[in-house]
Each structure stands twice: as structure tokens, then as C-alpha cells.
Amino acid sequence: MSSDFEGYEQDFAVLTAEITSKIARVPRLPPDEKKQMVANVEKQLEEAKELLEQMDLEVREIPPQSRGMYSNRMRSYKQEMGKLETDFKRSRIAYSDEVRNELLGDDGNSSENQRAHLLDNTERLERSSRRLEAGYQIAVETEQIGQEMLENLSHDREKIKRARERLRETDANLGKSSRVLTGMLRRIIQNRILVVVLAITLVVTILMAIIFSLRRH
Numbered sequence: 607m608s609s610d611f612e613g614y615e616q617d618f619a620v621l622t623a624e625i626t627s628k629i630a631r632v633p634r635l636p637p638d639e640k641k642q643m644v645a646n647v648e649k650q651l652e653e654a655k656e657l658l659e660q661m662d663l664e665v666r667e668i669p670p671q672s673r674g675m676y677s678n679r680m681r682s683y684k685q686e687m688g689k690l691e692t693d694f695k696r697s698r699i700a701y702s703d704e705v706r707n708e709l710l711g712d713d714g715n716s717s718e719n720q721r722a723h724l725l726d727n728t729e730r731l732e733r734s735s736r737r738l739e740a741g742y743q744i745a746v747e748t749e750q751i752g753q754e755m756l757e758n759l760s761h762d763r764e765k766i767k768r769a770r771e772r773l774r775e776t777d778a779n780l781g782k783s784s785r786v787l788t789g790m791l792r793r794i795i796q797n798r799i800l801v802v803v804l805a806i807t808l809v810v811t812i813l814m815a816i817i818f819s820l821r822r823h
Contacts, residue, residue, distance in 0.1 A: 611664040611676060616744055618657045618683060623737045625650050625690055630730045632697045647694055654690070658683060686737075693730060 628647050632640055661683070665676045 611661055612744060614657050614661045614664065615679070615683075618654060618661070619737050619740055619744070621650060621654050621657065622686060622690060625654065626693070626730045626733055626737070629690070629693050629697045644698060651691065651694065654687060658687060686733075689733075 625647055628643055628650070632643050632647070635643055658680075661680060665673060665680055668676055
């Protein structure tokens with residue numbers, strides 16, 4: 607289950623990084639491209655919300671005693687989503703103001719607006735970089751966990767293989783022991799039969815000797 611959550615998490619990190627980069631580009635694009643970019647960002651924001659919903663559903667399936675870490679991460683992602691929506695609204699407002707200024711020919715505060723946009727863009731790029739780094743870290747951790755699982759499976763397979771070999775050796779030894787015991791039992795039975803035959807023969811011989819001795823007298 608946690609692997610599904612981590613997969614959604616990586617997709618969310620990549621998608622929000624793309625959204626942040628596009629939001630930063632909106633004010634600098636020509637009017638036609640700006641309109642298309644705004645529509646594209648709106649679509650990606652909806653996709654990001656759907657990913658959050660999927661992650662939220664995955665977290666609800668986790669046992670309560672193991673849910674705390676994932677719940678904290680979800681709160682962080684929801685806050686990040688809220689910041690993205692706020693940044694997008696600001697970008698759209700700036701885009702609308704810029705279009706209105708172009709139509710009205712008002713360039714009074716252009717330099718001040720450019721400085722504000724640069725600061726906003728720098729902050730967005732920093733957040734995007736942090737998200738990409740977090741996504742990369744999650745991918746590395748997931749890969750390490752996968753390698754450890756493969757190594758454990760390999761060790762378990764070797765243990766099972768050695769156990770099977772020991773079982774085969776034990777079966778072979780048991781077979782040999784069974785044959786040896788069977789042979790010993792046969793020899794014991796044969797010896798007992800021989801002793802009984804000898805005893806009977808001896809008794810018969812003694813009886814016959816006694817009978818012959820009595821007849822002579």
C-alpha cells in the first residue's frame with residue numbers, strides 16, 4: 607500500500623514543480639501564449655488535486671498505528687497546494703493588470719511590478735527546487751528499499767535451497783540407516799532361529815542317548 611502512496615507522491619512532486627515553473631512564466635509571455643498557459647496551469651492544478659485525493663484515500667487504508675507519518679506529509683502537501691493556488695491567483699491578477707495596462711497604455715509602475723515579479727519568481731523557483739529535491743530523495747529511498755528487499759529475497763532463497771539440500775541428505779541418511787537396521791534385524795532373527803534349532807537338536811540328542819542307555823539295562 608505504501609508503494610502506491612509513494613508513487614502518487616512522486617507524481618505530485620513532479621507535477622507541482624511544473625506548475626510552479628509555468629506560474630512564474632505567465633507574466634512574461636505574449637498575450638496569446640499567456641491565455642494558453644493559464645488554461646494549462648488550471649488543468650494541471652485539477653490533476654494535482656486528484657492526486658491529493660488519491661493519496662488521502664491511500665492514507666485512510668493505513669492502520670491507525672502507522673498513519674501518523676503519512677498524515678503529516680498529507681498536511682504539508684495540502685498546504686503546498688494552497689500556496690500554489692494563491693500564487694496562481696496572483697499571477698492571473700498580474701496577467702490581467704498587464705493586459706489592461708497594454709490596452710490602456712499605462713506603464714507607470716512597470717519597473718516596480720517587474721521587481722515584484724522577479725522576487726515572486728525567485729521564491730517559486732526555490733520552492734520548485736525543494737520539491738524536486740524531495741521527490742528525488744523519495745525515489746532514492748524507494749530504490750534502496752527495493753534493493754534491500756531483493757537482497758533479502760536472495761538470502762531467503764539461498765536458505766531455502768540449503769534447507770532442501772539438508773533434507774535430501776537427511777532422507778538419504780535415513781534410507782541408509784533403515785537398510786542397515788533391516789539387515790541387522792534379519793541377522794538377529796537368523797541367529798535366534800539357529801540357536802533354537804541347535805537347542806532342539808541338542809535336546810533330541812540327549813533324549814535319544816538316555817533312551818538307548820535305558821534299553822541296555
